[in-house]
Amino acid sequence: MLYKMLSICLFISVCSIANAQDSFNIKGSVLDANTLKPIEGANITGTNLFAISTSTGEFFIKNIKRQTSSITVSHIGYASEIVTITTNKDIKVLLKESSTVLNEVAVTGKSNIKKAKETPMVTHTVTKEFLDKNRENSLMQTLSKIPGVSTINIGSGQSKPVIRGLGFNRVAVVQNGIKHEAQQWGNDHGLEIDQQGIENIQIIKGPASLLFGSDAIAGVVHIQPNKVPLQKSFKGEVNILGESNNDLLGISAGIRARKEKWFYRTRLTYRDYADYKVPTTKINYENYVFELHNNNLRNTAGREANASVSIGYVDNTIKTETLFSNVNAKNGFFANAHGLEVRTSKIDYDSSNRDIDLPYHNVNHFKISNNTTVNTGNHILHFDLGFQNNKREEHSEPIPHGYMPKPPNTKERVFTKNTYSLNARDAFNINNKHNVVLGVNLEHQNNTIGGWGFLIPEYSRFTAGVFGYNQYKINKNWHILAGARYDYGVLKTSAYNDWFRSTVKNEDNTTSQVYLQRAKNKTLDFKNISASFGVSHIKNNTTYKVNLGKSFRMSLANELASDGVNYHMYRFEKGNLDLKPEVAYQLDLDINHTKKQFSLGISPFLNLFENYIYLNPTSNYFETLQIYEYTQSKVFRIGGEFSASTSVIKNLELAASAEYVYSRQTSGLKKDFTLPFSPPLSGLFSASYKIKDFSVFKTPAISADYRITAAQEEIVPPEQTTDGYNVLHMSFTSKLNIFKNNAPVDVRLKLNNVFNTKYYNHTSFYRLIDVPEAGRNISVSLTIPFK
Amino acid sequence: MKVKLKYLFFLSLFVIITSCSSDDNSDKDEEKPTISINYTQGFPQPCVQLVKGETYSFRAQVTDNKALASYSLDLHNNFDHHTHDDQEGICDLEPVKQAVNPFIYMENFTVPENSISYEIAVNLTIPDDIDTGDYHCAYSVTDQTGWQSRTSIDIKIID
Numbered sequence: 001m002l003y004k005m006l007s008i009c010l011f012i013s014v015c016s017i018a019n020a021q022d023s024f025n026i027k028g029s030v031l032d033a034n035t036l037k038p039i040e041g042a043n044i045t046g047t048n049l050f051a052i053s054t055s056t057g058e059f060f061i062k063n064i065k066r067q068t069s070s071i072t073v074s075h076i077g078y079a080s081e082i083v084t085i086t087t088n089k090d091i092k093v094l095l096k097e098s099s100t101v102l103n104e105v106a107v108t109g110k111s112n113i114k115k116a117k118e119t120p121m122v123t124h125t126v127t128k129e130f131l132d133k134n135r136e137n138s139l140m141q142t143l144s145k146i147p148g149v150s151t152i153n154i155g156s157g158q159s160k161p162v163i164r165g166l167g168f169n170r171v172a173v174v175q176n177g178i179k180h181e182a183q184q185w186g187n188d189h190g191l192e193i194d195q196q197g198i199e200n201i202q203i204i205k206g207p208a209s210l211l212f213g214s215d216a217i218a219g220v221v222h223i224q225p226n227k228v229p230l231q232k233s234f235k236g237e238v239n240i241l242g243e244s245n246n247d248l249l250g251i252s253a254g255i256r257a258r259k260e261k262w263f264y265r266t267r268l269t270y271r272d273y274a275d276y277k278v279p280t281t282k283i284n285y286e287n288y289v290f291e292l293h294n295n296n297l298r299n300t301a302g303r304e305a306n307a308s309v310s311i312g313y314v315d316n317t318i319k320t321e322t323l324f325s326n327v328n329a330k331n332g333f334f335a336n337a338h339g340l341e342v343r344t345s346k347i348d349y350d351s352s353n354r355d356i357d358l359p360y361h362n363v364n365h366f367k368i369s370n371n372t373t374v375n376t377g378n379h380i381l382h383f384d385l386g387f388q389n390n391k392r393e394e395h396s397e398p399i400p401h402g403y404m405p406k407p408p409n410t411k412e413r414v415f416t417k418n419t420y421s422l423n424a425r426d427a428f429n430i431n432n433k434h435n436v437v438l439g440v441n442l443e444h445q446n447n448t449i450g451g452w453g454f455l456i457p458e459y460s461r462f463t464a465g466v467f468g469y470n471q472y473k474i475n476k477n478w479h480i481l482a483g484a485r486y487d488y489g490v491l492k493t494s495a496y497n498d499w500f501r502s503t504v505k506n507e508d509n510t511t512s513q514v515y516l517q518r519a520k521n522k523t524l525d526f527k528n529i530s531a532s533f534g535v536s537h538i539k540n541n542t543t544y545k546v547n548l549g550k551s552f553r554m555s556l557a558n559e560l561a562s563d564g565v566n567y568h569m570y571r572f573e574k575g576n577l578d579l580k581p582e583v584a585y586q587l588d589l590d591i592n593h594t595k596k597q598f599s600l601g602i603s604p605f606l607n608l609f610e611n612y613i614y615l616n617p618t619s620n621y622f623e624t625l626q627i628y629e630y631t632q633s634k635v636f637r638i639g640g641e642f643s644a645s646t647s648v649i650k651n652l653e654l655a656a657s658a659e660y661v662y663s664r665q666t667s668g669l670k671k672d673f674t675l676p677f678s679p680p681l682s683g684l685f686s687a688s689y690k691i692k693d694f695s696v697f698k699t700p701a702i703s704a705d706y707r708i709t710a711a712q713e714e715i716v717p718p719e720q721t722t723d724g725y726n727v728l729h730m731s732f733t734s735k736l737n738i739f740k741n742n743a744p745v746d747v748r749l750k751l752n753n754v755f756n757t758k759y760y761n762h763t764s765f766y767r768l769i770d771v772p773e774a775g776r777n778i779s780v781s782l783t784i785p786f787k
Numbered sequence: 788m789k790v791k792l793k794y795l796f797f798l799s800l801f802v803i804i805t806s807c808s809s810d811d812n813s814d815k816d817e818e819k820p821t822i823s824i825n826y827t828q829g830f831p832q833p834c835v836q837l838v839k840g841e842t843y844s845f846r847a848q849v850t851d852n853k854a855l856a857s858y859s860l861d862l863h864n865n866f867d868h869h870t871h872d873d874q875e876g877i878c879d880l881e882p883v884k885q886a887v888n889p890f891i892y893m894e895n896f897t898v899p900e901n902s903i904s905y906e907i908a909v910n911l912t913i914p915d916d917i918d919t920g921d922y923h924c925a926y927s928v929t930d931q932t933g934w935q936s937r938t939s940i941d942i943k944i945i946d
Contacts, residue, residue: 619856621895
């Protein structure tokens with residue numbers, strides 16, 4: 001039984017119908033031998049003939065010339081087979097999987113499940129169905145339903161990934177094999193990735209430096225390349241989204257098409273939203289009171305326009321795809337207290353809830369990437385090439401501060417970051433037992449700065465890593481993964497002097513006016529060895545995994561060389577050139593039991609940081625602003641996730657999950673304190689009920705998500721404790737059979753925060769200024785496919 | 788192996804549960820310092836008018852549960868009405884104007900070690916050659932742990 005589960009075979013039954021004439025027809029169906037589910041998109045080719053299996057796995061070829069003697073049946077993830085056909089005989093063929101193809105090329109759902117079971121790394125695969133069903137305003141908000149994944153939100157449209165309580169540069173976001181390089185260290189912006197059109201995401205909850213190098217210290221959000229479209233196909237969809245809370249209107253249209261070997265896909269997305277509403281009329285921050293007009297959190301409106309196009313080629317030995325994408329967004333920030341500085345303004349923020357006034361930012365992320373896979377038989381070579389240009393401009397009202405006179409314009413900070421990436425790896429198989437992968441990652445980036453506010457210096461960075469790992473199959477139930485990696489990096493920071501003079505006291509008690517130097521020319525280099533070792537064991541319906549990993553993160557330019565006023569946070573931030581790269585060890589355990597009507601999973605972890613880098617609020621001042629200084633401390637963390645689901649009762653699916661992280665700094669200036677932005681204990685109860693079809697509604701379902709989150713009493717300066725909360729979300733999904741010849745329209749009606757509950761999210765950026773989470777929201781989404 | 792894995796798993800569960808409840812006895816400082824001008828000698832009071840050339844004693848009372856560390860005093864102009872104070876009552880502001888030679892005072896001080904209560908007292912002479920008009924006076928104080936409290940007062944400087 002288990003063997004069947006593990007080895008995916010293709011079972012084809014071809015019935016050929018005899019025909020008295022010169023030509024004949026054949027009819028058949030393609031099924032997965034293990035699940036007996038139909039396989040869509042298998043290619044059936046022969047001399048002058050071609051067919052693709054339908055969603056029911058069937059195919060039909062008419063008028064086959066008598067001289068045709070064989071057809072080839074192929075599907076990605078399965079080895080192709082040549083089937084001899086005669087005019088009057090049924091043919092049955094059993095196909096074996098090709099394990100190397102499966103490990104490296106296949107991105108089909110089934111093989112991913114198998115791969116995920118065998119690899120000792122704790123991974124979570126997110127499917128398109130999950131994304132469509134749970135889509136929220138930003139990609140990470142959508143993913144935060146997964147236990148162990150949470151977000152740091154900045155208003156309604158932006159969020160940053162957090163895995164088991166760690167975020168910023170401790171989670172690597174990888175898109176199509178290329179590490180996404182934005183200004184991810186910053187507090188107040190999101191991912192800059194279009195969440196529409198993503199089909200498959202793998203989340204690694206644990207150290208993954210072995211595969212991804214620096215930054216993958218807490219986990220990875222790996223947005224995987226989309227499936228290659230079916231041969232001779234053309235498909236498209238238009239998605240329309242409307243939301244009541246922030247008057248959002250979003251439209252996204254995508255098409256994908258393929259001739260025989262060439263394919264392309266393209267997508268356009270536009271979203272425009274107004275200020276979002278919170279269930280309160282005033283906000284109390286320290287002793288300040290901000291009255292809110294119509295519950296609008298003023299100036300949090302935004303818009304986003306994204307475009308992408310890719311072109312690809314696929315045949316039996318090579319698959320290559322080149323993607324051009326651009327994400328452009330403009331987002332306003334809550335006007336009265338962007339960060340911690342309290343301001344009044346002449347701007348009439350309440351005249352419209354759709355306008356974006358100061359302060360706001362403008363972000364543009366342009367990306368070219370190429371993924372190429374070459375299958376030479378025994379070796380599978382894989383190349384990822386990437387170029388990214390990230391430009392972020394922050395605009396605020398020019399206001400004199402300290403010795404800085406009133407700046408000439410609104411351009412407070414400009415960051416322009418260019419990143420060039422090259423990854424190459426070779427996967428090969430020895431004796432059908434060892435799956436060996438050897439690889440190299442190279443990355444060069446340079447970051448230039450502009451504007452009147454200084455926070456981080458200009459820098460350039462080069463990193464190189466080599467790695468190798470072996471997944472050894474002891475037998476079909478036992479797998480071992482062991483690997484090591486070496487990284488080298490050089491970081492060059494550039495000098496920076498203020499553009500205005502400050503008054504400085506000399507030793508002889510006189511004063512002088514100087515352009516203060518904020519950053520120096522400096523070259524720093526880093527080396528690191530990371531490693532991972534894990535075992536997976538599959539026993540009947542239960543999978544056990546143990547994994548021990550060592551990961552690292554290169555210190556960032558802001559951590560090393562910050563030296564300036566962060567006006568948004570109203571503090572003075574100071575870097576430290578002596579900071580070592582962060583090194584962390586993590587022990588992961590994962591037990592998953594899945595039966596047809598029941599599944600149970602538990603994944604505890606234990607994590608030690610040798611030197612966690614932390615922006616520590618000191619008790620000292622610089623020009624009357626509190627100095628925050630980057631320091632390092634040892635950190636102990638433990639926690640895990642639990643999830644269970646059942647579909648014992650017909651049409652009703654029940655699921656429950658819980659997540660918890662406990663963090664302690666065990667050395668340094670904040671010994672015994674937790675880490676910033678620690679997510680509290682949280683549980684999610686979901687119920688989904690399938691209703692009977694009625695009128696045009698097919699497979700309609702209602703679902704409810706009830707989240708219970710405990711209070712977060714564990715804080716570190718300057719945070720404040722956050723009360724617990726319960727919040728209910730409901731949704732209705734269905735397919736609509738409106739168009740006869742097209743696939744059904746997907747409709748989704750969502751009601752977020754049903755009771756308009758006023759609650760605070762401890763890991764929201766606006767939590768610091770006492771802004772509650774968004775109030776009730778009704779959203780309607782329609783996805784209309786076309787051919 | 789299965790038995791061992793289960794054992795490991797229950798062990799970690801046990802550690803999670805015990806670690807949640809074992810740190811109540813740690814001596815962590817979770818309280819911010821306080822700062823107040825709401826007493827007779829507290830200075831400046833909201834909307835007070837300071838005269839150029841005069842010397843004033845800026846006084847505020849600060850306290851902390853463990854140990855105070857530093858404080859700062861900041862006087863800067865509010866000619867552009869960029870913010871308001873956090874005291875009760877609203878002062879009349881003069882029309883918005885451009886700064887020519889505004890008064891800037893920014894000084895940091897330390898509190899004597901191990902104080903949990905301290906009165907800030909800074910003697911400050913308002914220079915003769917600066918712009919008159921609306922100003923802010925901002926106090927801030929930190930404790931040894933790094934918690935901070937701030938207060939801001941609307942004042943005026945007149946001839």
